[in-house]
Amino acid sequence: MAMVFTARAVRRAAVRAPPPSTARRPVVARRAAPVLAPARPGRGTAAVRVVAFRDVHREEMIVKMGNGLINSWFKGIRDGPDTVRDALATTLDDSVRYASHAVVKNVEGQGPEFIAKHMAQERARMKVLDWRVIASAACSQDDTFFALVEVKYASKSAKSDKPLVAYKVFEADVMYDDTALRALCIHERGQLMPEEVMGIASIDSAQRLCTAVPFPEADVTPYPKGLDNETVLKNTRAWCQARSSGQQEGILDQVLDPSFRLWDAYGMLPVICDRRKTPDACTVRYADVKDIIRQTKENYAIRCTQLDCAVSADRSVALQHWRSVVTPKAGGKPFTIDGVEVDVFGPDGKIKDIWLFRDPMDHEKAALEGGA
Known part of the structure; x- marks a missing residue:
């Protein structure tokens, strides 16, 4: 080949x-005369259309x-x-x-x-x-x-x-x-x-008893007939775009299903998890997600870039890896957080669940390490 x-x-x-x-x-050396596939335009660190x-x-x-x-x-x-x-x-x-x-x-x-x-x-x-x-x-x-x-x-x-x-x-x-x-x-x-x-110092005994946030497999279906991958990819890119400074959270209205849930797959990030709630201690519904995004952008300048994304050939699942460069507006050095997530989509390609492994923000890391 x-x-x-x-x-x-x-x-x-x-x-x-x-x-x-x-x-x-x-860095891997490759052959001098590669076969070129149709390519996307050049970019810096902003997400682009495939x-x-x-x-x-x-x-x-x-x-x-x-x-x-x-x-x-x-x-x-x-x-x-x-x-x-x-x-x-x-x-x-x-x-x-x-x-x-x-x-x-x-x-x-x-x-x-x-x-x-x-x-x-x-x-x-x-x-x-x-x-x-x-x-x-x-x-x-x-x-x-x-x-x-x-x-x-x-x-x-x-x-x-x-x-x-x-x-x-x-x-x-x-x-x-x-x-x-x-x-x-x-x-x-x-x-x-x-x-x-x-x-982890700040995790109380209730959290220690619950280490596995279940993946919402009940929402997964065979790949929807008539749906094309580009619709799914467009929606995954919008999730990263909406969390970047200068972008409106409202763009998510077009790409997230009304039943949308954001899951903290680690089961411990303070921004998402509230162990006082059961059984959905580490899930956040759509309205609250927009509030979290808005409040975060009030305190930080954020540039999110989608690094990789792939859509399953036979199931209603996409997986992606993104990276955000985050700068505190009150002063302080920029830091980087990565996230790897599983996106479950419906028959129209809208995202129903984002099941997310994310690096902690600076204040979350301080809390988890016992610094707050």
């Missing part, structure tokens, strides 16, 4: 370059590889990394980067041996009972893979056999040409284990 190059692939390092602690895709054609076969191949990687990942944690070394050797690049983000504690490393070590450490903490991929998707414009995974496990650290459930989102940057189909970078976001929640 001939290699496909897009304008985004060329610019990606500049647009998406995170701080050194969260660097993602390494004009490249989808390559359905390419996306199918990336999803197949990605789902295999997920299965090897959890098999390695369950049975030990040595049981999946051969499988991982065919799906991981020799310089693969890994990063996991767990609210206030991040893990980063590089290379297959680091990932094998990470699997062994996870195996020491948890007994994996089962896992399933709820939804997965790929974007052929920049060769990105996403998967939402449900994991059933018991905590070895807590010395308990009680079955627990956690949800994780994996994102992988993929190298796909006529010689290889491999993951270059893996980004994992997942719900915390009980002992991790108890390590």
Whole structure:
């Protein structure tokens, strides 16, 4: 298969370059005469409209590889990394980067041996009972893979056999040409284990008992007939746009379903979670979401950029990764927050649920670390 190059692939390092602690895709040499796909216009850090054609076969191949990687990942944690070394050797690049983000504690490393070590450490903490991929998707414009995974496990650290459930989102940057189909970078976001929640100073005992905010799978349907991906992608971009300074929150009226709910997938961010409410302690309805956005923009200058987005081929799910540069208006240094989310859409493409793993804002981080 001939290699496909897009304008985004060329610019990606500049647009998406995170701080050194969260660097993602390494620079990869590619062939001198690439086959060009229809490309989008140049950009700085603002979200732009995708004009490249989808390559359905390419996306199918990336999803197949990605789902295999997920299965090897959890098999390695369950049975030990040595049981999946051969499988991982065919799906991981020799310089693969890994990063996991767990609210206030991040893990980063590089290379297959680091990932094998990470699997062994996870195996020491948890007994994996089962896992399933709820939804997965790929974007052929920049060769990105996403998967939402449900994991059933018991905590070895807590010395308990009680079955627990956690949800994780994996994102992988993929190298796909006529010689290889491999993951270059893996980004994992997942719900915390009980002992991790108890390590956060400001979480009270009620929160410690509830670590898994369930994914609203009941809202997921087969991919709606007659719906096109561009409608879904337009709506996901509007979500990022509305949260940027200088933009009106009212644009969400056209893209969010009246039943819309915003979920804090971590189950602990103070802006969203109110443990006094049950059972929807960590969900916010549409009217309150607009108020949160408005109040946040009153205190901060925000520039949100959608980095990656992929729509499932067979389910009413899109997954996206965005980054916001946030500057306190009262003074202080700008900071960056990332979010990885699962967007569930209806038959008209309007978003019904956003199930979100987001970095904490500065005041949230202070509260979670016991600074407030």
